[in-house]
Amino acid sequence: MAPMTRSMSPDGVPPSAAAGYYARRAAADVGLVITEGTVVDRPTAANDPNVPKFYGYDALTAWRPVVEQVHAAGSMIAPQLWHVGSAQPSKGEWTAHSSLESPSGLVRPDEPHGEPMSESAIADVIAAFVGSAAAARRLGFDAIQLHGAHGFLFDQFFWPALNRRTDGWGGATVAERSRFAAETVRAIRAAVGEDMALLFRISQFKTQDYNARIAHTPAELEAWLGALADAGVDLFDCSQRRFWDPEFEGSDLNLAGWAKKLTGRPTITVGSVGLTAEFVTADAGRPDSLAALLRRHERGEFDLVGVGRALLSDPTWAKTIRGGRFDQVRDYDPAALGSLH
Ligand SMILES: Cc1cc2nc3c(=O)[nH]c(=O)nc-3n(C[C@H](O)[C@H](O)[C@H](O)COP(=O)(O)O)c2cc1C
Numbered sequence: 001m002a003p004m005t006r007s008m009s010p011d012g013v014p015p016s017a018a019a020g021y022y023a024r025r026a027a028a029d030v031g032l033v034i035t036e037g038t039v040v041d042r043p044t045a046a047n048d049p050n051v052p053k054f055y056g057y058d059a060l061t062a063w064r065p066v067v068e069q070v071h072a073a074g075s076m077i078a079p080q081l082w083h084v085g086s087a088q089p090s091k092g093e094w095t096a097h098s099s100l101e102s103p104s105g106l107v108r109p110d111e112p113h114g115e116p117m118s119e120s121a122i123a124d125v126i127a128a129f130v131g132s133a134a135a136a137r138r139l140g141f142d143a144i145q146l147h148g149a150h151g152f153l154f155d156q157f158f159w160p161a162l163n164r165r166t167d168g169w170g171g172a173t174v175a176e177r178s179r180f181a182a183e184t185v186r187a188i189r190a191a192v193g194e195d196m197a198l199l200f201r202i203s204q205f206k207t208q209d210y211n212a213r214i215a216h217t218p219a220e221l222e223a224w225l226g227a228l229a230d231a232g233v234d235l236f237d238c239s240q241r242r243f244w245d246p247e248f249e250g251s252d253l254n255l256a257g258w259a260k261k262l263t264g265r266p267t268i269t270v271g272s273v274g275l276t277a278e279f280v281t282a283d284a285g286r287p288d289s290l291a292a293l294l295r296r297h298e299r300g301e302f303d304l305v306g307v308g309r310a311l312l313s314d315p316t317w318a319k320t321i322r323g324g325r326f327d328q329v330r331d332y333d334p335a336a337l338g339s340l341h
Pocket of ligand 1: 271310
């Protein structure tokens with residue numbers, strides 16, 4: 001299950017319905033649940049008060065039954081740890097916080113707001129991620145995912161349009177701009193030990209600019225992900241809007257395919273899996289079909305497949321597909337966004 005923000009946690013505390021919501025997918029053959037983005041202990045880590053926190057007694061107590069029920073249903077679970085940086089909320093009015101945390105005090109390329117993060121703010125944010133990771137371990141989560149995608153804080157450091165720093169946290173190369181994420185990964189690894197899997201989510205696109213790219217060539221992708229793998233990332237979750245989009249010219253490998261080839265780490269592919277009923281019936285000649293997805297998997301392009309919206313509409317989607325009951329597969333219905341069913 002791909003991480004999906006639901007904005008249904010008043011004051012940052014997951015509601016009691018969250019455990020059943022995740023456990024229903026777990027009970028129906030989802031092997032790994034990655035939770036919605038859940039924020040670390042910094043005043044501006046969230047840009048929406050209904051996003052869950054991953055710190056503090058009330059929120060952590062509310063996460064406990066989520067882990068227990070997902071485990072009881074036979075699945076594994078990782079929290080997605082998040083800091084939005086200077087990203088604006090996707091819906092509603094944006095009230096800019098005076099002290100947003102971002103690499104260079106930019107909310108978009110050339111749109112200033114606030115100050116660049118100080119050395120002490122950077123250290124405090126890393127410490128906040130470590131605090132949440134340690135809490136995940138204590139609560140019995142199986143793995144941790146860092147949200148390094150979609151133009152949020154880690155991605156703002158990767159992205160030269162928002163990271164204009166000339167100190168040790170910026171630079172002309174993606175390896176230099178990866179230092180903030182790499183240092184966070186190292187600090188988490190030191191705190192949680194070697195046997196807890198650390199997943200890192202990346203994307204080329206940003207919510208601020210769908211055409212933005214961090215890596216223009218395989219060599220840049222290797223430098224970027226190599227820095228993170230060396231720091232201790234075990235698996236890359238490679239977010240694309242469509243899993244069948246080739247990442248670079250001259251090959252049909254997608255982002256997860258390249259990430260695996262270049263780092264040797266396992267990867268997750270994700271992006272528009274199963275949004276229509278034709279997904280299951282079309283043959284492998286259609287690049288967006290189940291048959292084409294399976295062919296990529298058999299070629300070893302990636303290890304896991306992330307499913308987002310299809311699992312919101314139908315909690316039993318994975319079980320239905322696994323059982324080959326293709327006549328029961330329905331198109332994705334956006335009405336599912338309205339509740340935690
Ligand atoms: C309602 C919704 C909320 C999302 N929230 C997050 C999030 O918190 N963190 C994240 O990394 N991606 C988030 N995403 C992206 C999904 O994880 C996934 O990559 C995307 O929806 C594509 O997969 P799909 O086509 O199977 O839905 C969200 C997507 C949706 C639809």
